[in-house]
Amino acid sequence: MFAPDYEYEEIKVAIDVKGINFEATGKVEKQLGWKSLFKNQQQAKKKEIVLPAMEKDQACQVNVEIAKGQTKAPKYYTEGQLINVMKYAGKEVDDEALQHTLKESEGIGTEATRASIIETLKHQLYIGIRKNQVTVLDKGKILCQAVEGTLLASPEMTAKWETYLKKIGKNEGSQEMFFNKIKQMIEFLMQEAPKKIGSMEQFLQQVNEKFFIGKCPRCNHEDGKIQDKGKFYGCSRYREGCTFTLPKKFLGKSISQINIKKLLGGEKTNLIKGFTSKKGKNFDASLRYDQTEQKITLYVFLYTAYLNFTNK
Structure with missing residues (x-):
């Protein structure tokens, strides 16, 4: 012997609450049928929205609650x-x-x-x-x-x-x-x-x-701004002929923007560890940009070495 069918209607209800329109979508159950045998299990699962039987233009009492949540940004495409x-x-x-x-x-x-x-x-x-x-x-x-x-x-x-x-x-x-x-x-x-x-x-x-790092020490123009150009830092007035650049990587070591700003301001950088010499030896040093010589000065413990740089 089989239990009767579970019968329901899917319904969308438009409700006017003091001139504001709301919509409710859910089910109106007509006959539980076989579902009555699993009533306790169904309650343990995620609750379905079940609407009571109603007629057009029927007055009803509603409880309106504001649900709090956060929207999620769409996922990035591959x-x-x-x-x-x-x-x-x-x-x-x-x-x-x-x-x-x-x-x-x-x-x-x-x-x-x-x-x-x-x-x-x-x-x-x-x-x-x-x-x-x-x-x-x-x-x-x-x-x-x-x-x-x-x-x-x-x-x-x-x-x-x-x-x-x-x-x-x-x-x-x-x-x-x-x-x-x-x-x-x-x-x-x-x-x-x-x-x-x-x-x-x-x-x-x-x-x-966002891309502004500091003022260009070469052209010293009010519009001469050092910007992140991807693989290096350069002057925003390159179209006007300013060829000033600073590398993002120097002697095998990446230079942080904080230290780049210090170079542009004529300051000595923090001690940077992990430079690699031409002979393949590792050493630690601080850097300073010499605006007169237009060279990067490399301070290595007991001596100072001048390294030619691209700015000529």
């Missing part, structure tokens, strides 16, 4: 996941026709170009890879802010181009019209660029402050 996001970019498009077009064209890029697009972004320092996760670098954040809200950042634009290119292939569209539309779009973006630049000034200032 390079492989980012390629899939590019391939299935159509999922982010609301228009079903454009979504279908992107699906047919396999999203942004092709199987042959997506990996190279990511490599280009890495090489140009728009993105970086940390612990196998793709992170957007400051240069990439500036680019994102520059194109935000424009057609350049829109998967829909790719879909519309693909749609019109298919029309051209079927002799239903004009090649000249396609190029004219692109020309108009470029002209529009060029007109909008100054507005974007104005809105980005504050963000650019924050980025510059």
Whole structure:
């Protein structure tokens, strides 16, 4: 003999509480059936939301509680996941026709170009890879802010181009019209660029402050700031001809930003352990940048050695 079926209805209830709309989603149980045999076990598990039977426009008493919690940032993509996001970019498009077009064209890029697009972004320092996760670098954040809200950042634009290119292939569209539309779009973006630049000034200032290490001791210009350039520290006025640089690694030893700041201020660094000489011997020393000689002075216990440096 078998127990009867467990019967329930899934229901979504809209509730008006003093003019504020709330929604509740849950089950309305019609008949426990076989589930009555496991009632104690079901209570031990995570509680399901079970709503009482109710009718439309029925008045009811509700208890409203504020749940406290913290939102979690989305997980970083790996390079492989980012390629899939590019391939299935159509999922982010609301228009079903454009979504279908992107699906047919396999999203942004092709199987042959997506990996190279990511490599280009890495090489140009728009993105970086940390612990196998793709992170957007400051240069990439500036680019994102520059194109935000424009057609350049829109998967829909790719879909519309693909749609019109298919029309051209079927002799239903004009090649000249396609190029004219692109020309108009470029002209529009060029007109909008100054507005974007104005809105980005504050963000650019924050980025510059983040990369600011100290004042350039060579050009001594008010705009000459030493910044982190990735593999070395250099002057922000390099385009104006200032060639001042300091290495991040000196005689096989990484130099901390704290000690770099001391060098720029004419101070002697803390004792740094683990330098390696040309003969392969390890030694400890302090450093000081001689602004007159434009050389790094190496203080090793009982003697001082001058080492030629790149600043000439």
